[in-house]
Amino acid sequence: MDPRRSAPAVARNRDPILAVLRRVLPPTGTLLEVSAGTGEHAAYCAPHFPGLIWQPSDPDPAARASIAAWAAQATLNTIRPPLDLDAAAAAWPSDRADAVLCINMIHIAPWEAGLGLLRGAARLLPPGGPLVLYGPYRRGGAHTAPSNAAFDASLRAQDPRWGVRNLEDVAEAAAAQGFGPPEVTEMPANNLALVFRRAG
Numbered sequence: 001m002d003p004r005r006s007a008p009a010v011a012r013n014r015d016p017i018l019a020v021l022r023r024v025l026p027p028t029g030t031l032l033e034v035s036a037g038t039g040e041h042a043a044y045c046a047p048h049f050p051g052l053i054w055q056p057s058d059p060d061p062a063a064r065a066s067i068a069a070w071a072a073q074a075t076l077n078t079i080r081p082p083l084d085l086d087a088a089a090a091a092w093p094s095d096r097a098d099a100v101l102c103i104n105m106i107h108i109a110p111w112e113a114g115l116g117l118l119r120g121a122a123r124l125l126p127p128g129g130p131l132v133l134y135g136p137y138r139r140g141g142a143h144t145a146p147s148n149a150a151f152d153a154s155l156r157a158q159d160p161r162w163g164v165r166n167l168e169d170v171a172e173a174a175a176a177q178g179f180g181p182p183e184v185t186e187m188p189a190n191n192l193a194l195v196f197r198r199a200g
Contacts, residue, residue: 002069003062003065003066003068003069004038004039004066004069004070004073005037005038005039005062005063005066006038006040007037007038007040009104009189010038010040010041010044012188012189013103013134013187013188013189013191014040014041014044014045016187016188016193017041017045017103017134017187017193018044018045018048020132020134020185020187020193020195021045021048021049021101021132022048024099024130024132024183024195025049025052025099025130025132026052026098026099026129026130027049027051027052028051028052028098029051029052029053029097029098029099030052030053030055030096030097030098030099031049031052031053031054031055031097031098031099031100031101032055032057032094032097032099032100032101032124033054033055033056033057033100033101033102033103034057034085034087034100034101034102034105034117034120034121035057035058035059035087035102035103035104035105035109036056036057036058036063036067036082036103037058037063037066037067037103037104038063038066038067038070039056039063039066039067039068039069039070039071039082040070041101041103042054042056042067042070042071042074042079043070043071043073043074043076043079046074046076046078046079047074047076049078050078052078052098052099053078053080054076054078054079054080055080055083055094055097056071056079056080056082056083057082057083057084057085057093057094058082058084058085059084059085059086059087061084063082064082064084067082068081068082086113086116087102087105087109087113087114087116087117087120088109088110088112088113088115088116089116090116092120092123092124094124095123095124096124096126097121097124097125097129098125098126098129099125099129099130099131099132100117100120100121100124100125100129100130100131100132101132102117102131102132102133102134103133103134103135104134104135105117105135106133106135106165106170107135107136107152107155107162107163107164107165108155108162109161109162110159110161110162111161111165114165114170114173115173118131118170118173118174118176118177118179119177121177121179121196121198122177122178122179122198125198126198126200127198127199127200128197128198128200129197129198130195130196130197131174131179131195131196131197131198132193132194132195133170133182133193133194133196134187134191134192134193134194135164135191135192136148136151136152136164136190136191136192137164137165137166137167137170137192137194138164138165138166138167139166139167139168140168141166141168143164144190145190147189147190148164148190151164152164167182167184167192167194170182170194171194171196174196178198178199178200179196179197179198179199180196180197180198180199181196182194182195182196183195
């Protein structure tokens with residue numbers, strides 16, 4: 001049985017995400033992808049950064065199997081085997097990264113996972129290192145589109161700890177961990193790309 005999973009949104013968002021990454025990622029070093037999900041973003045984006053080691057991670061064993069299978073199909077030696085990493089955990093199985101990427105996690109996870117992501121990224125990144133987040137956000141406490149409001153309601157119905165986060169709350173929590181204000185890029189389907197950089 002093929003362990004590869006597929007997320008329909010990837011085909012829609014991978015090129016806009018790649019455009020942001022081309023602009024902000026360092027040419028060399030290690031990128032840690034937190035909550036890499038199916039692994040499709042790693043397999044699609046990593047070939048465009050031949051000098052960058054791509055380290056995917058996910059706490060779900062089935063997701064890690066999918067990530068490994070997509071990486072094997074991509075036949076790249078720059079994608080590392082996926083790590084078992086829980087963003088909310090105090091200790092991560094990685095102690096440094098030159099960039100951190102997290103796509104579509106913080107709204108499908110308890111807020112503690114988002115705070116853990118910010119803490120962990122602050123520990124790993126060098127001064128100026130980018131933390132790139134992608135997904136839907138509220139702005140000024142309001143949804144940016146009716147579809148996001150409906151999505152938020154469906155998330156909260158599945159788990160009251162989930163939900164579309166306020167951009168300002170994420171920025172405030174990031175600032176508490178030593179990140180500067182985010183560079184915000186409007187993305188398709190009412191999503192945003194946020195690029196935080198470690199101060200210093």
